[in-house]
Amino acid sequence: MNHSKKPEWLKARLPSRDTYFQVARILESRCLNTICQSARCPNIGECWERRTATFLILGNVCTRSCGFCAVPKGRPLPPDEHEPEAVVEAIRQMGLRYAVITSVTRDDLPDGGAGYFARTIHLIKENLPGTLVEVLIPDFGGSEEALLQVLEAGPDVLNHNLETTLEIYPRINRPGAHYFRSLELLRKAAGYGAITKSGLMLGLGETPESLKKTMQDLRETGCRLLTLGQYLQAGRDRVPVERYYSPEEFSVWRDYALSLGFDEVVSGPLVRSSYQAENLYFSSHRFRSQT
Numbered sequence: 001m002n003h004s005k006k007p008e009w010l011k012a013r014l015p016s017r018d019t020y021f022q023v024a025r026i027l028e029s030r031c032l033n034t035i036c037q038s039a040r041c042p043n044i045g046e047c048w049e050r051r052t053a054t055f056l057i058l059g060n061v062c063t064r065s066c067g068f069c070a071v072p073k074g075r076p077l078p079p080d081e082h083e084p085e086a087v088v089e090a091i092r093q094m095g096l097r098y099a100v101i102t103s104v105t106r107d108d109l110p111d112g113g114a115g116y117f118a119r120t121i122h123l124i125k126e127n128l129p130g131t132l133v134e135v136l137i138p139d140f141g142g143s144e145e146a147l148l149q150v151l152e153a154g155p156d157v158l159n160h161n162l163e164t165t166l167e168i169y170p171r172i173n174r175p176g177a178h179y180f181r182s183l184e185l186l187r188k189a190a191g192y193g194a195i196t197k198s199g200l201m202l203g204l205g206e207t208p209e210s211l212k213k214t215m216q217d218l219r220e221t222g223c224r225l226l227t228l229g230q231y232l233q234a235g236r237d238r239v240p241v242e243r244y245y246s247p248e249e250f251s252v253w254r255d256y257a258l259s260l261g262f263d264e265v266v267s268g269p270l271v272r273s274s275y276q277a278e279n280l281y282f283s284s285h286r287f288r289s290q291t
């Protein structure tokens, strides 16, 4: 197999159903950002047609400039005070029973934006009881105080992406991000009793040995849910793809991760951290063992 040419299975389908456009209108009318758009996610047609989206709070400009990410970098505007309420209303209109919320990294804010995450979770729980909330958080610069602020609001899943293996970190220009700090955040969150989740991008040049070690490191923190997806280059100035993995290879890596004791793993070329997040949560071991 040619490992450098973009293969067929990465072709995403274009949106066509009404539900896609309904979701677009709801988000636009409330001036909300999504990581689906900002990261140019290939699944946007599929997810929005299923009436799911991942809310991007705290603006759409990131204070870090990781070499793999498509989100615009620069100096962000002050957060929108009304954004948490707007997110709640959009969730209500979309009829979501499982909401996924992420943010850009806000190193410019004293709490890294943790207070906005907490307020958004509180408002969802107060106004839409029964709605489950997954938060995909930045590393908050390693602040345990910020992490606790989010956890005390009671998210159902605490997601933080490790993204890649230790040796790839310097190559992908992750200013301010640290492999071990991210592991520590996940360890602390699990220690406080949270269900933790993480994600890895494959295809940045990692070796099979380092990928195994990274999954072992994640599992060792108590992380229970894992996503594995193909890294895709989102622009000419982004880090190039070193290798495309086949769907069969993703399946082998899923089996390996499950053998380490993860409750559930979703793995495939187009899998992203928030892809089918609700299904991943409900098909996890915790639920399988109850049926």
Ligand code: SF4
Binding pocket: 035, 036, 037, 041, 042, 043, 044, 045, 047, 048, 052, 053, 054, 272, 273, 274, 275, 276
């Ligand atoms: S996978 Fe996540 S980011 Fe991509 S379109 Fe679906 S919900 Fe949005």
